[in-house]
Amino acid sequence: MTEPVKVAVLGGTGFVGKAVSSALMERGHEVVAIARTPRPVAEGASFVPLDLAAAGRDQLAATLRAQGVGAVVNAAGGMWGLTEEQMVDANVTLVAHLLAAVETLPTRVRVVQLGSVHEYGLAPLGTSMIEAYVPEPVTAYGKLKLECSNLVLEAAARGAADGVVLRVGNVVGAGQPGHSLLGVVAAKLLEARSHGQAELTLGALVSLRDFLSLTDAAEAVATAVTVPGAVGEVVNIGTGHAHNARQLVNMLIDASGVPTTLTEAPAPGPETDWQQMGIEKAAALLGWTPRRSLAEAIAELWAAAVAEADAAVAVAEAAVAETDVDTGR
Numbered sequence: 151m152t153e154p155v156k157v158a159v160l161g162g163t164g165f166v167g168k169a170v171s172s173a174l175m176e177r178g179h180e181v182v183a184i185a186r187t188p189r190p191v192a193e194g195a196s197f198v199p200l201d202l203a204a205a206g207r208d209q210l211a212a213t214l215r216a217q218g219v220g221a222v223v224n225a226a227g228g229m230w231g232l233t234e235e236q237m238v239d240a241n242v243t244l245v246a247h248l249l250a251a252v253e254t255l256p257t258r259v260r261v262v263q264l265g266s267v268h269e270y271g272l273a274p275l276g277t278s279m280i281e282a283y284v285p286e287p288v289t290a291y292g293k294l295k296l297e298c299s300n301l302v303l304e305a306a307a308r309g310a311a312d313g314v315v316l317r318v319g320n321v322v323g324a325g326q327p328g329h330s331l332l333g334v335v336a337a338k339l340l341e342a343r344s345h346g347q348a349e350l351t352l353g354a355l356v357s358l359r360d361f362l363s364l365t366d367a368a369e370a371v372a373t374a375v376t377v378p379g380a381v382g383e384v385v386n387i388g389t390g391h392a393h394n395a396r397q398l399v400n401m402l403i404d405a406s407g408v409p410t411t412l413t414e415a416p417a418p419g420p421e422t423d424w425q426q427m428g429i430e431k432a433a434a435l436l437g438w439t440p441r442r443s444l445a446e447a448i449a450e451l452w453a454a455a456v457a458e459a460d461a462a463v464a465v466a467e468a469a470v471a472e473t474d475v476d477t478g479r
């Protein structure tokens with residue numbers, strides 16, 4: 151597939167899904183965002199409401215057929231605030247239904263599954279996990295995402311879908327989820343702006359992870375939608391470098407400009423909680439390499455957080471002013 155296609159982005163209202171939608175449209179593709187709850191989508195995308203975790207094969211197939219899609223990006227799934235059963239439905243069941251649905255479509259469809267670095271589990275300090283590394287996930291989420299990846303690869307092997315799995319690192323950027331470490335820190339810094347001083351008390355920031363700019367991640371996904379040689383492949387999408395969480399928190403404090411006292415819980419031991427991906431295959435197969443620094447990603451995160459907070463304040467002030475007018479005050 152080299153010509154522009156219509157792409158269904160499952161989870162297209164989410165943190166990663168919106169950025170992927172924008173990257174796809176920049177390449178001339180048409181995008182339909184499919185998600186359960188109507189929320190803002192990337193400018194230029196259309197929206198179709200569908201509870202992806204609950205939708206069966208037939209309902210999902212009918213939706214994809216009606217939209218005339220030529221590719222699907224699965225940016226849906228989740229773990230935060232979900233029961234074990236809900237996590238299975240949001241991840242494994244969804245992918246199983248998606249693959250069964252695309253198999254009924256009149257033409258072969260590219261399916262890009264957004265996997266996770268957590269499928270690999272942990273590795274010895276200094277190790278770069280390449281795609282041949284045997285996955286040994288240590289979290290329930292990592293295990294479920296690995297199941298999803300295997301389903302996509304099996305479908306590709308039997309010719310049911312042009313399946314591609316991208317194992318994506320820890321994504322950082324505008325719209326960072328509030329439940330993430332950086333989302334929590336950003337919220338605290340926003341709250342402290344008016345006081346001129348922030349007091350942050352956090353757990354031990356010792357985990358070393360492969361963090362990645364949201365914009366870079368979205369561009370990798372958009373590229374994978376049309377690269378012919380990617381079918382049946384697993385491709386790592388990261389920076390190829392591990393950073394600890396402390397570095398990113400300090401970057402965010404610097405970006406905010408808010409004077410901050412950071413108190414960190416004592417580390418239980420040496421910093422050996424390690425994930426770093428080898429990304430040579432992404433360069434060779436997709437022609438993709440990361441281009442943005444983590445400092446740039448953090449700056450985009452903070453700018454977006456400030457804009458959202460200021461917009462919320464403006465809306466609240468306008469509502470108060472309108473009430474005052476209505477009551478004659």
